Amino acid sequence: MKPITRAVTAAVALSVAIPLAACAGADSAADILRYGLSSAPSCPDPAQASTNQTVNVTRQVVDSLVDQNPETGELTPWLAQRFETSPDGRSFTFTLRPDVTFSDGTPLTSEVVKQNFDALAAPASGDAGSTRTLQASGFLLGYEGTRTPDPRTAIVRFREPNVQFLQAASTTQLGILAPATVGRSFDERCLATNVIGSGPYTYSEWEQNRSVTIERRDDYRWSADIGFAEKSRYQRIEFSVVPESNVRAGSIQAGQLDATADPQPQDREGLAAVGAALVSRPNPGLPFVIQSNVSRGVLADREVRRAVLTALNRPELVGTVLGDDFEPATSVLASTTPGYRADPNIRYDLQASERVLDAAGWRGSGGGIREKDGQRLTFDVIYSPEFYGNKPILELIQQQLSAVGIEMTISALSNDDFLSRRSAGDFDAVYYNVTRADPDILRSRLGADGTNYSQRRPDPQIDPVLDRQAGVADQAERHRLVAQIQNRLAEAGYAIPVAELSQVAAVAAGFGGIGFDASGVLRLQFEDSGS
Numbered sequence: 001m002k003p004i005t006r007a008v009t010a011a012v013a014l015s016v017a018i019p020l021a022a023c024a025g026a027d028s029a030a031d032i033l034r035y036g037l038s039s040a041p042s043c044p045d046p047a048q049a050s051t052n053q054t055v056n057v058t059r060q061v062v063d064s065l066v067d068q069n070p071e072t073g074e075l076t077p078w079l080a081q082r083f084e085t086s087p088d089g090r091s092f093t094f095t096l097r098p099d100v101t102f103s104d105g106t107p108l109t110s111e112v113v114k115q116n117f118d119a120l121a122a123p124a125s126g127d128a129g130s131t132r133t134l135q136a137s138g139f140l141l142g143y144e145g146t147r148t149p150d151p152r153t154a155i156v157r158f159r160e161p162n163v164q165f166l167q168a169a170s171t172t173q174l175g176i177l178a179p180a181t182v183g184r185s186f187d188e189r190c191l192a193t194n195v196i197g198s199g200p201y202t203y204s205e206w207e208q209n210r211s212v213t214i215e216r217r218d219d220y221r222w223s224a225d226i227g228f229a230e231k232s233r234y235q236r237i238e239f240s241v242v243p244e245s246n247v248r249a250g251s252i253q254a255g256q257l258d259a260t261a262d263p264q265p266q267d268r269e270g271l272a273a274v275g276a277a278l279v280s281r282p283n284p285g286l287p288f289v290i291q292s293n294v295s296r297g298v299l300a301d302r303e304v305r306r307a308v309l310t311a312l313n314r315p316e317l318v319g320t321v322l323g324d325d326f327e328p329a330t331s332v333l334a335s336t337t338p339g340y341r342a343d344p345n346i347r348y349d350l351q352a353s354e355r356v357l358d359a360a361g362w363r364g365s366g367g368g369i370r371e372k373d374g375q376r377l378t379f380d381v382i383y384s385p386e387f388y389g390n391k392p393i394l395e396l397i398q399q400q401l402s403a404v405g406i407e408m409t410i411s412a413l414s415n416d417d418f419l420s421r422r423s424a425g426d427f428d429a430v431y432y433n434v435t436r437a438d439p440d441i442l443r444s445r446l447g448a449d450g451t452n453y454s455q456r457r458p459d460p461q462i463d464p465v466l467d468r469q470a471g472v473a474d475q476a477e478r479h480r481l482v483a484q485i486q487n488r489l490a491e492a493g494y495a496i497p498v499a500e501l502s503q504v505a506a507v508a509a510g511f512g513g514i515g516f517d518a519s520g521v522l523r524l525q526f527e528d529s530g531s
Helices: 010-015 052-061 110-121 134-139 245-253 265-273 302-311 314-321 350-359 390-402 415-424 441-446 463-469 475-492
Strands: 032-037 066-068 075-077 080-085 091-096 143-150 153-158 201-207 211-216 236-241 259-261 277-282 285-292 378-383 407-412 429-435 495-500 502-507 514-516 522-524
Touching: 032 052, 032 245, 052 201, 052 211, 052 522, 075 080, 091 110, 110 134, 110 143, 110 153, 134 441, 245 259, 245 265, 245 502, 265 502, 277 514, 285 390, 285 441, 302 350, 302 390, 302 475, 302 495, 314 390, 314 495, 378 390, 378 415, 390 407, 390 495, 415 429, 441 463, 441 475, 463 475, 475 495, 502 514
Parallel strands: 032 236, 032 259, 378 407, 378 429
Antiparallel strands: 066 075, 080 091, 091 153, 143 153, 201 211, 211 236, 259 502, 277 502, 285 429, 285 495, 514 522
16 A cells, blocks of 8 residues: 555556555454545436546446456456457457346346447437437447347447447446336436446445445356456445545544545645555546637637647646646547557647737737737636536636637536536537547547537548548557547647546555556455455
């Protein structure tokens, strides 16, 4: 266990878990884990999980067809004993384990897999799930259907080559739920009593905006194939919502919490004083970006987007607000994403920003906000304050942009309002991130045919290459195409990278088995409680 004296090393971050300390006895209070969340989970349905804290809770009740090794990125069996991809990259065959049951006793079959994917690929018209399941449905772009030749064989088919799907099948959002859950509306699936998974825990209590309690399934026996023992150390996990970082840290110091999410830099000295340790993993996928709505306002001007790109001092943003466990963004992909390549265009250069704006006709006087044809150079950015760093990062960005005559206003929204306005394109710019350990996140979030929020038409320099990489099985060739895409997306300014997100947890002495999977999602390593 590593004390909190400085940032964790890369090796510790990749191991993503704190080893267990010696157990204090079978009836010890350590059989219960009290975990402080920095924000409230929004919905107990894994398919609708859209925030990090929500995914961290819902992952514990749902299993996926495959798992992804956090160190190597390799995909390995989980609910599927075997899996293979067709030569054309359109079909994926999963041979299911014969011993899996959901927590209501229903067996896992290929028909259940089909029901899950069918429901996500085509949410009912007008159902709230059509908005809430954007990430899950994005993984299923081009879904043609699932064949079930026998109860243990599911063949998932796409209209076009779709090699990213295997990694998508490892995510929480595509976790497999019981028929009793899949048959319900997406609104009904936001009641914890209606969510039934095959995972190691079940919901026992969900008090919205306050707490979630989950209980261990003692009949869970199919985790050995993903490298864990058969039983979790913790009989019960009590998640509580504690928005204030200093209160979370103080609760560990006082022995009222055993672990917390998102310890902030100013709290770590006190945590170290009581022997608490730090576990961290950088999130792959889309880093925090300012995504421009290019159909309206000043950000419809590509030159303005270019000026914003080079006006941001990313090391200052990260160093001032987030601390040593975080990194400035250097691409439209986070650095832990397969296919990532640093982009030299993403740099801090105020003079370049000023030259671009001058050439584009945006004039300023006396160091004030620039104007062009009577229009002020101003835009609004919407965001959800789910992550503690969002507001101070955006406030510092305001200051940095003002140095080149750009005014940025900030609108904080509830998570539901944020998702609704983002999906409707009702914004000038949106600040957000998406975690995904596959470069296809660029197609599903920034491609014209994906869940794109920029209200733009297909870009002939970008969208054909996005589509092409999705069908290339050769990894080196696929990553070559992804490198092209990263450069072109930054040049176009569709998504302006800011900072990479990391998942960080503080863990009290005597507790362990807490880490993060390849997607940066909380995983409670399944260690025997009698260790």
